[in-house]
Amino acid sequence: MAQDADQAEEARPAGRKRRIAGKSAGILCIALLLALAIAWLQRERIVDDVIADELAKRGIEATYTVESIATGRQVLTDIVIGDPALPDLTIERMEVLTNPRFGMPELRELRLTRPRLYGSYRDGQASFGALDPLLFTDGEEPFEIPDLSVVIDDGRALMVTDYGRVGVKLEGAGHLRGGFSGELAAVAPEVDASGCSVREASLYGTVAIDAERPQFAGPLRFARLLCEDGGVEVAGAGVELVLQAERNLGNLSGSYDLAAESVAISEIQAALQGEGRFAWRDDDLTLDYDLVAGDAKTPYADFASLAVEGRVRATGSFAQIEIEGDLAGEDLRMGPQLDGAIASLAEAGQGTLVEPLVNRLGLNLARALRDSRIDGSFNLRLQDGRASLAIPRANLRGQSGGSILSVSRGQATFGDGGLPRFAGNILTGGEGLPFIRGRMEQGASGAVEMRLAMREYSAGASRLTIPDLIVRQTAAGGLTVDGSAIASGPIPGGMVRSLAVPLNGSVAPNGDLAFWRECTQVQFAGLVVANLTLERDAIRLCPEGAQPIFRQTDAGLRFAATTDSLDLAGRLSETPLRIASGPVRLAYPGTATAQNVDAILGGDESEQRFSFAALTMTLDGGDPSGAFTGGDIKLAAVPLDIGDADGGWAFADGVLRIDDAELTVQDREGPDRFEPIIARGASLVLADNVINANALLRNPGTGIPLSRIDIRHDLDTGAGFADLDIDGVTFGEALQPDDLTRLALGVVANVEGTITGNGRINWNEGGVTSTGRFSSESLNLAAAFGPLQGASGTVEFTDLLGLTTAPDQRIRIAAVNPGIEVYEGEVSFQLVEGEVLQLQRASWPFMGGTLTMRPITMRFGEAEERSYVFVIEGLEASRFVERIELGNLAASGIFDGTIPVIFDADGNGRLENGLLMSRPPGGHISYIGELTYEDMSFFANYAFAALRDLRYDRMEVSMNGPLTGELVTQVRFNGIGQGDTAERNIITRAIADLPIDMRINIRAPFHKLITSIRALYDPSAVRDPRSLGLLSDDGVRLREAVDQETVDVMDAAAAAEAERELQQRLDAEPGAEPDIQDDESDDLP
Template sequence: MAQEAAEALSTKPAGRKRRILRNALRLALALLVLALGYAWFDREQIADSFLSDYLAEQGVQASYQIDRIGTGQQVISNLVIGDPARPDLTVERVEVSIAPRWGIPAVTSVRLVNPRLYGSYRDGQLSFGALDPLVFTGSEEPFEFPDMTLAIEDGRALIETDYGRVGARLAGSGHLRGGFSGELAAVMPELALAGCQGQEATLYGTVSIDAERPRFQGPLRLADLACDNGLAVQQAGVALDLRIERSFEEFDGTANLSLASLAMADAQAAVHGTSRFSWDKGDLTAEYDLAADHVASAQAQLGELALEGRLRALDSFARVEMDGDLTGEDLRLGPELDQALAAAAESGEGTLAQPLLARLRGGLARELPGSRLAAGYTLRHEDGRTSLVVPDAFLRGRSGASLLALSRAQFAMGDGLPRFSGNFATGGTDLPQVSGRVERLGNGGLQMQLAMREYAAGTARLALPRLTVRQASDGALALDGNATASGPLPGGMVSNLQLPIDAQVASNGDLALWQGCRQLRFDRLAMASLTLGRQSLTLCPQRGQPILRYGAGGLRLAVGANALQLAGELADTPIRIASGPIGVAYPGVMAARDLAITLGPADSAQRFTVTDLRADLSADSIGGEFTGADVFLASVPLDVLDASGRWAYADSRFTVTDASLRLEDREATDRFQPVGAHEASLSLADNLITADAVLRHPSSDTPLSRVHIVHNLSSSTGHADLIVDGVTFGPHLQIAPPAADCLPGGGSARVEHNGLTCLALGVVSDVSGTVTGTGRIDWNAEAVTSSGSFTSQGLDLAAAFGPVHGAAGTIEFTDLLGMTTAPSQRITVEAINPGIEVYDGEMFFQLEGGELLRFQGAHWPFMGGTLTMLPVDLRFGAPEVRRYVMVIDGLEANQFVERMEMSNLAANGTFDGIIPIVFDEDGNGQLEGGALTSRPPGGNVAYVGELSYEDMGFFANYAFRTLRDLQFNRMEIQLNGPLTGELVTQVRFEGIRQGASAERNLISRAIGSIPIELRVNIRAPFYKLMTSIRALYDPASIRDPRDLGLLRDDGVRL
């Protein structure tokens, strides 16, 4: 509409009045734009040209409505500059007053009604859109306020920035070169600046101009601010009184600061203070008086902390210098630091750190409340370097004692490591006394020398007799000194431990500790029940390398010793620790060879040896392998030999896995052959050891027993559970190995055998069947006990007195380790054949010490009577005379004939007797005084079959028919002789007479009334005597024990 009006005016004849009006309108609009930009709008002298031509020349899109044109006033309404859809400036009404000045029309006043300004601040650039050509003209002329009066009614602005939206309101009036007064309010609901997030930032105050010097008076407030670096502000306010010089390059003012809460990381305080400041062309000078109340952090607390001094910043903060005084009151330990000291003392319980830290904490708790802090300082910053100079500083405790004193202290930060110089000293009741001096060397470096007097608490003592720290000009450090410590350690204590301190820290932070071989000395070291006397250990690095390094590549450790030789006592028992070469490389491996630990006197020592021990120190957890480990315990007659496997330490747990070992009996006469285990495991955590293994027969890999062990190191108590799930004996596994493995010189076959114990050789062999059972071993600091129970449902075996079939029962051990059973262990036997097979018997025995078998008797039903084996003591592996006595009670002759399947014979009568078998020390066996006697009234024996041989002649046939059926009053059989030679059997009949089936004749009737005694001598091998008749047609009915390996061919028992 404004453009149409301009076109309409241009078609009419030109006139002077119309030209004056057009020029006035152009001038008024130009002055309006300049007035809205305050100091910017009037940078260019207002041209007398027409406003529309001026806006067109500047490329400013605008629309407006001319309400009135006069010689002294022009009124424009609905002014819009910029895109009408998103204007940059709108003004509801503009009134411009013009009066001649020096004969030239000039704007004397501007009145703006409801102006609305829109702008942005992005990437450091301020923009008002279409107004930019009018505001940012590029003129280098000094800024000057226009000579006019400005009135703004309800002016508002909205600026979009990278940090948030700013809304402002301005209302006021007055001459711009002096007399203007108004109210300014600004609000920023959300603030985002350099990693910080703020809420509700507001500015409110009065704006005035006096002698072309703007002034603002009012508060700047911020509800809260939170930054990523931990800075947090709540309820912040600054009361400003700011005056700006007419050139806008200088200003001065005052600020009253109030922060309800200022927090950084875990520190928090309420801050207040005042400041006077001035800015002059890039230079800032300020005086400050600040105070922080109730300063609290996790490490320390202060009742009050105050800073007072001056600040000078030159060349836009390129150089900064601040000096002043710092004072504080009532310094205390923060809860976290106090708890850390308490936790450190608690975690150090049982060490020398615990009493020392407890004394330190107590001393600080008594001295710090009511303490006073004072220091003077000068802080400078230039070219990226910062220095702090403290001429003197002190912290005095409640008692007035100096807790910390600094003098001539300097601290510098820049390239390389921070540098410090000055004197310091600590002290106070119950606090360590440390004194030191830091001084600059001629080469630009620093040197600090300090010493700490012996600090003691109870039996704990720590001293630093000498420590020198040198800092080169590039920041590199070198430490040289020693430390002396005495006091308790976990489970023990140390006396006069002397530890060298030798370290280098490069300017980039790389650490090197202990160049060359170093000695560690102590007068006495006690750990638990282990006590070592005065010792000296020499530890050496790799050639040309320090023992410990730390840098960009992480931690590196390389240390070794050619050998260890330590001696002392363990629970009043002598102990000796020796080793071959030991080396540790981290990350890498740890290796130790030929470790040997000996406990006790030489003649009864417990010995532990490890041929090779390795650890991988580059993994997340420590672990490795070991080989050649042997364990010899004097109190346990079993040796663990040639153990190997993997071990690891992680999460406070020590474990052994995939372990293989061999278990052997240490006795001169092995009670059992070696057994092995593989895939065994062990775990140690919280002083509790648990171990699991399966003992196996070496050659057949047959599982013999599962073993589960638990041991508590704290109480020295534990137990082992043995579980025999089922051991089956057969061709590949026997109780007794072959004789060759048990004879001298047979040791080379110790691993490749099929037996469990040589003690059973000559006692049992050819075992077939399965045994199950469990065992338990318990121990404590005083004693070891063990028990077990083992069962078989049926074993077949060959014994010295004959084959055994179906031996079944349960054996209860009262001392499993000692191989001792309870008395009267019972085993049932389906059949036994000492020459004549007997069935369904039972045996009783007791085993003592694994060496003595007390055979307490055996009973069998025997051909109508009983067969009893009398008690006998058998000592395994010892040369002795052994006497086995068989007692026969009530044997029925007819059952004997039937059992022997002698169908051609018929007999009756009852017999009693005894059969002693005696083996001498050399194992030669014979029958001594064996006898069988018939019970009264005697019996009968008759041949009821047909003759199976040819006719022997008249008289022989006549005699046989006469004697084929005999009755006797008494029959006695005596047996004597060697088992493998000819056994002499004497048979004597008394009161002989013909039986009912015998042929009677003249001779038999003639001698029938004559008492006859018949004696028969038989010479035959023992094992074929009792079966000689049956053996005529079944010679394999009974096996010979010599064929079973129980006896040699010469009769010697194996």
């Protein structure tokens, strides 16, 4: 009993506990239900407070309306987030479906009606205004797609960016981790980014999510894409896209199918279509492509179609890119730039060997490319600004299948700051195309070396061969060139044969060219320019200083070279030619100069020499021009040389001109027949191988114009002529004949008068002829035989250069005074070779008769004795007395005789064996004046009266002695008797029947002879020696002689006292008068 009691007692407290616990639970449930009831009744206010607190905590400004709150479903309307005036998001109606659970309910589905989102993208940052705190957090957790379903009805967004405005529309429904599907559309009327612009771009397609992987399928289209700086333009393009993103949205893959009406990249244009797949994973891109360009046009080639298939790999966010592929093209054609380059090269080489070679190349290349095919493979790698292109193989084949261009093992590297690096093999060929074989390889030092060789390529007479050419790449990225070229064919105005030019130079990394830093030998087998042919020769060209001969930089082209000398041989037409010179310098732009230039035409017998001390030519890209100094021209056919020629020249439109030249014309013969004459302002024109020149020739000492000369010479035929026109050369104090020719010395002097005339010189292969006619209306001069006045007439030269006249040239002479002045004569002569003067005849009317000079031959320039023999026929004594003004004498009789005047080699003249004889029956001589001597003795007056009128049967007058000294004249009378007026006396009657031979000797200078004869009968004709200063007043001799100039001065001063001085002479002592007849006259024969 006790045990039961204990058990009962222990059991009671437990029951109470259960009852208390049960009551507490009931109370809690009642309280919870009460709270829930209260909360349900206040649910909209509670939800509103929760949303408001959460938005306030995140700093988001928003307004909304709670439409309804129910278990598992809440509805908000008129949601506006951000500034109500410019909201960032508006939602007309949002319905949230949840699954009730303890704690926060589970979000099951979100339904949005007409949501409108507004955002921006500025300076690389996206912003959605008040939504930014919700969208952009600092968390590093990977992106995860929300686990809920979404229904979007007419959702739209507008993004305003730095590049343009983009509008988006989205509709769809489904779970975001799988099952969502909908439609997406985006439009961008105008987008500009990074120098490119896109117009009328649109995107439309379906969107879906499968296993948390978003997908898109649909076309991307745009009307035009333009990148002006990059030269890219795409029109009418569309890309059909199929895209799928991974769960983290960081990886993307898909496929594309594109088509573009026109794609232009720089000068490349084509219609493009193609397809392929791509994958972007962990910043790496893999893209397969299969593209076809239709009607592709490039600057160098056009394709009917060009297909490229391959793969693109990019790693490290495009830090490294590799593009590999195979290409195949059909129906190639030359592009406009290649075609234009060939045409321009042919045009630039017009008239040279380049033109036919390039024309043949262009014609055959165009023919070979018809229906041609190209195939090959390539691999392009881009990294760190460098590019490497590998071409394992590439072949261009013509319609026949023959190879036009083949490349193998090609390698090119770009972007090291220098020139591209190349390696590989090339081979060109084909019918009518040059055969070129080249190999590029990289040496142990890393430098690339290319070896080229081209077989002879010909077109007509043009040929070009490149036996070897080595192009090496330097460590700095430049190139060196070493090789040679051999060319034959036309050049401007001629032909060149086997011109061998070494090619050695360099190309700097910046593209500057420098060739021939050392002396270079240029050789040719033959050179023809116009009618000039040069034989095989070589010219050694050397650079000036440290600069190369040829340079091409940004500043332009420079060419400077020198050569020590030239020694060239050849022909001008068929005439042998040799050209030699001293140093020659060429500088472009600048001046070309040549020293001591000597050109010789013809052989020894027909040599024509053109020499210049210096020749210059301006080289500035325009028409060549220059100057020359020290010119000497000698034509074998013309015995006149041109020397000291200076002037300027210019060459334009195939015409060579020389203007304003100065030169000297001189006789080639030695000693000179002509004194040098000069020309100023001379001009010359060489056109169509014909020279036309003119100049005004002048006397060098005075500048007096002498003759205008016009020259024409045909270089083809070697024929020409020169016309001389003398308008009038006046001789006087400023100009004398011996100023023009030494041949006038000793022949004529003191010439006064004007000569006019013209001459003509002709030359051809047969020789030289020259003629001329020269006239004067009145010419005064002093000749060896006496002063001559009024010479007139025309002289005709049959050989003007040889100074040979036609025979019997006649000159009229108004007066000549060989001692006694004679008038109105005529001289006939002939000049032979400028050395021999043949006086064939000279005659004058002379005192009732004639004075004739016998023919004489004189050789100019030779020391010889010359004899002038004057023949007197029919001289009337009465007219002689009248002519010499012997007023107190009367004479009669006819005389004949000769007067030889002889000049020795030194020019000293004398009369030798001069003789005048009276004709029968003689004559008489009488004194008809009054006696003037008052102191004469009776017997003297008696004798004079008896002898004042003498009759003679024969009279001889002989003359001998020097012209400049004392001349001895002997007068001999035979058969003397008294005349009718003489007084007869015992003496005359006593001697009347005796034979009387009377001889008289007269000694006097030649020019005083006539005065002395007059003094025989008229003492007033004798000058008072005191008046001449020969004697003093007391008869003392003061000097031996007095010159004529002094006498003339005295006469001018004492003319008024002539009569008084004559009376003083008569009153002087007898010794003061000169002897008329010396005592030794009796001793003469």
